Amino acid sequence: MPFPDILVIGLPIDAAGTQVIDETWPTGVPSGAQVFLQYWFADPGAVHGFAASNGLSGTTP
Known part of the structure; x- marks a missing residue:
């Protein structure tokens, strides 16, 4: 089961x-x-x- 390693709160989004x-x-x-x-x-x-947004995955270069 996924678990947040880093949680950042309070980031604004526009309309x-x-x-x-x-x-x-x-x-x-x-x-x-x-x-x-x-x-x-x-x-x-x-x-x-x-x-929630869709999930996004990436791999560092």
């Missing part, structure tokens, strides 16, 4: 649901490491008041 994070990848992350991301946000119309 279209878009969010851009422009950051540099941390040093020391090994080449070939898999990263999985998903965005959760408050949504009064969703079940239990929250909704």
Whole structure:
């Protein structure tokens, strides 16, 4: 079962649901490491008041 290793809260999204994070990848992350991301946000119309983005996976170069 997936479990969040890093949880970042309070990141704003615009009215279209878009969010851009422009950051540099941390040093020391090994080449070939898999990263999985998903965005959760408050949504009064969703079940239990929250909704989630599709999952995104990537592999570091």
